[in-house]
Amino acid sequence: MGLMAPVMWTLRTYFTRRMIEDKSYVINDLAVDAVLLQAAIQSCMFVVFVMQNEFILSDLIYGSITGLLFITGSICQTVSLKTGPGGPINALITTQIVYQTSLNALFFGQGISNFEYGGISFGILAAIIITLGD
Numbered sequence: 001m002g003l004m005a006p007v008m009w010t011l012r013t014y015f016t017r018r019m020i021e022d023k024s025y026v027i028n029d030l031a032v033d034a035v036l037l038q039a040a041i042q043s044c045m046f047v048v049f050v051m052q053n054e055f056i057l058s059d060l061i062y063g064s065i066t067g068l069l070f071i072t073g074s075i076c077q078t079v080s081l082k083t084g085p086g087g088p089i090n091a092l093i094t095t096q097i098v099y100q101t102s103l104n105a106l107f108f109g110q111g112i113s114n115f116e117y118g119g120i121s122f123g124i125l126a127a128i129i130i131t132l133g134d
Contacts, residue, residue, distance in 0.1 A: 016081045031078035035071045042067050088131040098123035 019030060046063055053059075098120050104110040112120075 013081060016078060020082050031075045034078060035074055038074055039067065039071060042070070088127075095123045095127045098127075 016030065042063075046060075049059075101110070101112065101116060102120060105112050
């Protein structure tokens, strides 16, 4: 699953760029449609989570804030693909887990192994190389 996420983000970026170039879809409509689908999937996942675990109001609040940030990021991503280079944008998107792992280590005391240090280093280096090369 960890390897599928970057593949899916890359495919999303590819098809978004194709729609922009072909002018087959109004980019603002694409952003809204993608957000509606994303919100529907996230809502279904939350219902499954609540069915398997005890309902806690703080989970709903944290999940709502996280979902709102994901939706805002999705709209910004789609609009940025229209106006900017696809390589650096996709590099930032596919390495977001690197930043999440770093934040977890800094603020929540999550332990990081040597492999994770290597992954974080190579992920950041790859994003810099892609950004400078595009």
